[in-house]
Amino acid sequence: GQSLEQPSEVTAVEGAIVQINCTYQTSGFYGLSWYQQHDGGAPTFLSYNGLDGLEETGRFSSFLSRSDSYGYLLLQELQMKDSASYFCAVRDSNYQLIWGAGTKLIIKP
Amino acid sequence: EAQVTQNPRYLITVTGKKLTVTCSQNMNHEYMSWYRQDPGLGLRQIYYSMNVEVTDKGDVPEGYKVSRKEKRNFPLILESPSPNQTSLYFCASSLSVLGDRNVETQYFGPGTRLLVL
Numbered sequence: 001g002q003s004l005e006q007p008s009e010v011t012a013v014e015g016a017i018v019q020i021n022c023t024y025q026t027s028g029f030y031g032l033s034w035y036q037q038h039d040g041g042a043p044t045f046l047s048y049n050g051l052d053g054l055e056e057t058g059r060f061s062s063f064l065s066r067s068d069s070y071g072y073l074l075l076q077e078l079q080m081k082d083s084a085s086y087f088c089a090v091r092d093s094n095y096q097l098i099w100g101a102g103t104k105l106i107i108k109p
Numbered sequence: 110e111a112q113v114t115q116n117p118r119y120l121i122t123v124t125g126k127k128l129t130v131t132c133s134q135n136m137n138h139e140y141m142s143w144y145r146q147d148p149g150l151g152l153r154q155i156y157y158s159m160n161v162e163v164t165d166k167g168d169v170p171e172g173y174k175v176s177r178k179e180k181r182n183f184p185l186i187l188e189s190p191s192p193n194q195t196s197l198y199f200c201a202s203s204l205s206v207l208g209d210r211n212v213e214t215q216y217f218g219p220g221t222r223l224l225v226l
Contacts, residue, residue, distance in 0.1 A: 030207050033215070042199060042217035043152070048210035055210075087151060091213070095159060095206050096167055097142070101151040 002026045004100035006088055011106045012078055020073045020086050020103045028093020032064050032071045037102070038084045046086075047073065075105075083107045111136045115200050115218035122190055123226050130185045130221050132200030138216075140203045141183040142167070143175065145196040146220075152199065158183055159206070190225045197222050 004024045012018040022032065031050040035043040049055055049064035049071060061074040075082055085102040092098055113134045122128055134141065142157035144167075154167030158177040172194055174186040183202075187194060200218040204211065 031213055033213060035215075042220055043201075043215075044217070045210075045214040048213050050209065050213075089152075091206060094165070095140075096154055096157065096165075097215070098154075098168075099144075099152040101149060 002090075002092065002098050004088055004090060004098060006086075006100040006103045008101065009104045009106065011108065014078055014080060014107055014109050016078050017074065017076045018078060018105065020075075020088075020105070022071050022073070022088035022100055024069050024071075024088070024090045024098075024100075026090045026092045026098055029066065029069075030091040030093070030095075032062070033089045033091075033097070034060075034062055034073045035087045035089065036084050037087065043087060078107050080107055080109070111216070113200055113202055113216050113218040115198075115221050117221060118219060119222045121224045121226065124191055125189050128187050128190060128223075130187075130198060130200075130223075132183045132185065132218060133181050134183075134202040134216070135181065136202065136204075136216065137180065138202035139180070139205045141177065142201050142215075143173070143183070143185045144199045144201065145169065145194075146199060147196050155185070155198075190223075192225045195223060195225045 006022045034046040037043040047062035064071040088100045143155040144152040156175040158164045198221045201215040203215045
């Protein structure tokens, strides 16, 4: 079966850096996406990796290693508003988007 | 304003009473999909559509139907709802698939909270 594994919860301090890992096992792979979801809200797009390497968008960066079936989301200079759930998602060979169960990020002052 | 709209936002119904949740996007996107979100399970794809008149089953299609007669609309139909379909439903669209981040970015509707008694 297809699966994406990510930690269920991560805690960090305001101003710090946090990394959320995602490992995947899917039938085919066309890219890894990251989404943020605040409580009660809809997911919003953060980052996408189609090829190996690092993608940077402001305070957020995402990394992909296709040979290791692994990626991560890096959040820098954490702010209280970054408290949310973060999901990784993989586009498989059937053009489906397979999602991880999400990582709840708790930020402490 | 570019957006995905869903209606209704909240719905309480009874077992067996057919219902339709509408989804519409104004971005001329080719790819549309429906997800359900349950606590601890993340988002699970119900159905998706690559373009008009093209629909495919996702991971959890049982009990649901969809249609894509126009590019902008992708309604979700529950012919005979059951309590296990109580969930939060999201519609999403993207320009297409298999491209760069601009192509792959999914835009989500605000969600529909469904309670089936």
